[in-house]
Amino acid sequence: MGSVSVRDLALNFGDVAVLKNLDLEVRSGEFLVLLGPSGCGKSTLLNCIAGLLDITDGEIHIDGRNVTWEEPKDRGIGMVFQSYALYPQMTVEGNLSFGLKNAGLPRAEIAARVARAAGILQIGPLLARKPAQLSGGQRQRVAIGRALVRDVDVFLFDEPLSNLDAKLRAELRVEIKRLHQKLESTTMIYVTHDQIEAMTLADRIAIMRGGSIQQLDSPRMIYNKPRNKYVAGFIGSPPMNFLEGRISGGKKPVFIFGKQRIALGGYEFSAGNPGEGPAIFGIRPEHVAVGAAAKGQPFRASAVVEVVEPMGADTLVWSRLEDSELRFRVGGQSAFRPGDKVTIGFEPAQASLFDAKTEARI
C-alpha cells in the first residue's frame, strides 16, 4: 500500500529542463526526504507526484497504479504546504472537511474522520476557529490534519516547517516523526532544504541538484559514504573539509598534499586500489581530533588556529593546515586563540576521497 514510483520523469518549462530522466522508487510505509538547495527541483518533483504540474515525459505510479494523467484528488495523496494554505474564510473544521465534502462523503463519515484527525493532532478545541486565530504551529497542524482526513496512503510534505521558528520547528519535527510511526503503512515524501530535518526524519534521503538525484540512501550512508563531493559538502554542518592534493596508488596508497602524506591504510576504496592522479580528501570537522586526543590517530599534523567560534555546547575552530583551511570542532568552551599551534589528527578510514575531475567518490 502506498508505494510511489517515478519512472524516467522529465519536466520542461519552455526550453528549461527542470527535471531530467528522474527515477525514484519509494517503498510503501517509507519516509523519504527530498533534500537540496533552492532551485534543485525538489518541490517541482513533489508537485509532479501530486499531479499539480503536468509532466513532459515519463510515468508516475502510486500504489501500483499508473496515475500519470490522473487529477490530484484521484491519486490517493494528501499534501501539506509550506505556507499552510488554509482556506482563510473557513473554520478549522471547514478546512478539514472541504475535501471530504467535495468527494461527496456522507455527513457522519466526515464528522468521524474530522474527529479522528483532530484527536490525533490534538486540535479538537480549535475546530470552530478561523485560521487567522491560530498560531503558526497550530496552522501547520491543521494543514497536516487536512491531509490526514483524506485517509490516503501517501503524504506529501512541501517544506512544511520552513515558516516556523526554530523551537516550534523542532517540536513539530518530532510530531511528524511520531505521526509516521503511528500511521505505519503511510508513505511520506518530504521536501526540505534543512539537513537536520532530513537526517532526523528520513528512512532514506534523496539529495537533489539541478533536477537530478545525486544520491538516494539512508541518512547514515549519506553521511558516512557520500557518493560525490557535492553530497559530501551539502550534508554536515559545518561542512566537510576538503584538502586538494594527489593520490598515489600502489600497494600502500597515500594521499599527498603539500608536505603531508596521509596513509590510506584503513580507507575502503569503492573500486579496488586507485591509480595515480589529482584527488580531493574530505574529512568532517567532527572527525578531527585535537591536542591530546590526536595522539594515537593514524595521521597527525600541526595546524595554526585562525578563527575561533564559540557555540556554547561546543566550539568551532578554523585553522590552516598547509595551504588548506581545516575546520574542526572541540567540545565545550575552548581556550584556543588565533595564532595558536595545535596538533590535529584523524582517521583516514572516516574520510572520503573524491576524484578531482569527476568529483565522484574513489
Add this chain to the structure above:
Amino acid sequence: MPEAASVLPVRRGARPRPVFSRRNVFVYGTLGLISIYYLLPLYVMVVTSLKGMPEIRTGNVFAPPLEITFEPWVKAWATACTGLNCDGLSRGFWNSVRITVPSVILSIAIASVNGYALANWRFKGANVFFTILIVGAFIPYQVMIYPIVIILREMGVYGTLTGLVIVHSIFGMPINTLLFRNYFASVPEELFKAARVDGAGFWGIYFRIMLPMSLPIFVVSMILQVTGIWNDFLFGVVYTKPDTYPMTVQLNNIVNSVQGVKEYNVNMAATILTGLVPLTIYFISGKLFVRGIAAGAVKG
C-alpha cells in the same frame, strides 16, 4: 528634596506638541485650501438649486438662499421637459438603473471568471488572450462606435436597453479582467493547489475558495463599473432612443435646452440628482475601495 524636583522639568510620557507649530499650520492650511477649492463649486450648485429664479437674477452666486425652495428639485425630477417627454429626470433615472444594474452584474461576473482563469489556470494561449484583452483597453472608443451600431442593428437590439447593456459589459471587460487577474495572482498559489488536492474543480475553487476571499476587489470593480456606466454619456446618446435615454443624456437635454428661460436652479438640482448615485456608492464603500485598489494594483 521637593525644591529640586520642582526646578527640574518633568520629562515623561508623550512629547507635547504645540497646536500652532509651523508644520501643523502648513499641513492643515494646504489641506483646507484645497478642500475649499474643490468644494466651492458644489456649494454654488447646492445654494443655487435652493433659490428661486428672481433671487438668482440678482447675480450673487455665493450668497446663501434668502428663501429656501425645493421646487427646482421637484421640477428637475418630475416635470422638466426634454423633447416630447415632460416627466423630468425620473424617466432617465430608471433607465440608468435598468442599464447599470445588469451591466455591472454581467461584466463583473464575466471579468472575475476571466481574471481567475488567467491567473490560476495556466491554459495554452493564456498570454495571447490576455494581451489581446489589454490592447483592447487602449483602443479609443470613438473608433468602435460605428461598427458597434452595425453589430447591434444586425442583432436587432439597436436603440434598446439590452443593446446598451451588452456594449457596457463588453467595454468593461479589459480593465476589470486585469483588475481581477492581478488580485487573484496575489492569492498564494499554494491555496489553489491545496484546493485541487482537496478535489475542487474549476468552479468549485472559484466559488468556494476565491470568491469569499475577494470582496475588496469586487467592491472596487463594482464602483468602477457603476460610476463608469452611470456617468457614461457617449454610448448612451449613440445607442439609445429618447424613450430609453439614460439619466446623463437627459440631464444634458434639460441643461442645454435652447427654448425659454435658462432655469439655473433646475439645472443645478438636476445635475446634483444625476451625480448622487456615484457619490453614494463612494461614501458607502470608500474604505473597501482603497483596500481593493491597493491589493489589486501592486502585483502585475
